[in-house]
Amino acid sequence: MSNDTVIEAKDLDLVFETNDGPVEALRNVSLTINKGDFVSFIGPSGCGKTTFLRVMAALEQPTGGQITVNGVSPEEARKSRAYGYVFQAAGLYPWRTIAGNIKLPLEIMGFSRQEQQERVNSVLQLVDLDGFGGKYPWQLSGGMQQRASIARALAFDADILLMDEPFGALDEIVRDHLNEQLLHLWARTQKTIGFVTHSIPEAVYLSTKIVVMSPRPGRITDIIESPLPKERPLEIRDSAEFIEVAHRVREGLRAGHVED
């Protein structure tokens, strides 16, 4: 394991016991994520991409194999608050203002009042929500709410950002805009990002590494190191390289499906 390795999974298995018998959510999953990587997990529903992300976050326990986050177990990493997690829904508390929502993790982690305020101001700026701190969630659009929830995950300055289909519920135009902003944010903060999606263009546009997964059992079928440059205007999606990568992702997804 090199110094740059942030997440290392080896031969992970995860079997859920359900009423209809055991379900293999993950089988034999191995992956290394390095510092500063932007890794997308893509695949049809049931392929275990969300489960894999939840294992990294210690929200699920693998039934076999090893995984380390920052060199320790995911549980330890959670205790040391190593990552921020963004869910599909913004999940802001309606009784708190945007600033109050961003303060939630800071209060729980015991930051001083002054530091809370400073951090709220800086992350609001990062997600382009300057001046919205005093507003309540219902006063904001869906895209703005999701940005606020990203700000909440960034507030305590964890090195890793885990995002589970954060823009899945938003329309295409808002989504493009947020993707662009997310890349800017990633460039500025140098964070390591794990990003679950089922949109091929989104995965290709954002990632340095694309992990293609397929279902029953959930497994990795392809890992693609993106040849695209770090600087990515939206127009890059019309370039030959982009289309080539997208094609390879689609092939990977199709290969997973044929075995069905």
Place this chain on the structure above:
Amino acid sequence: MRVIVPVLTVLAVIVALWYAACIPMNIKGVLTEAERAGAEVNPPGAKDRRDLGAFGLVLGNSFAIPATWEQDRPRLPAPHQVAEELWNTTVMKKITSKRSLVYHGWVTLSATLLGFAIGTGLGILLAVGIVYSRVMDMSVMPWAIVSQTIPIIALAPMIIVVLYSIGVQGIIPKAVISAYLSFFPVVVGMVKGLRSPDAMQLDLLRTYYASPAQGFWKLRLPSSMPYLFTSLKIGIAASLVGAIVGELPTGAVAGLGARLLAGSYYGQTVQIWSALFAAAILAATLVAILSVIEQRVLKRMGMA
């Protein structure tokens, strides 16, 4: 306007039915009094009228109909008689008078509020226990449900006797009965409310490595507010019933329950009905106050 018209229509129908019901209910008494006063009644003699149907009597003695709304001690008092009694015993009486409904209402209200406070506190504590402890979840809930299947009218005298034997009397026994009735809706509502945050919200707190106490204060308790207020509105009405029931078996001299009981001892139906209406108005007022607080709080919390 859209609310007022239907409400007034229903009210008018009820009042009309009520006046109509007074006629057959009171006709026999009215005819007896009229005969004593020398009027010609058909058929004459209370004994002969005893087995006749009320409607037949009304048809044969239509002159007596207005008097059915003006009796001193009617079986069923007319709406205006109850209203008059309510007016006389609230606005026209000094509130220190033993005949003032305001005085009696306050006696009952104080027990209601104390019982409500005890019941709500107890209910919330039990709900927290049930949500956070599996043992309490399995053991307390069935007993809470069983407790509500025992008729309070059977239990109330025993509570009062037992408490009296250990030297507790006055407002406390009534409040205990109120609390007994009001804790239950609070338990049920708060258990549901404290469990209302979805899996995603709970996972979010897990990613922060939040303690259970932080989860309670920052997420579960605020999320439960809409459920709490619904429960409180049911609970306060139940509390009032409890306080009134608590006054019935003790021979209490003060309180709306005591007025009901005294009214029935002495055949003072007007007094019974006015005490009933006072209780209903009190309950409606309490629930309305809670509704206003609910609206304000939930609006402030962005949950209305």
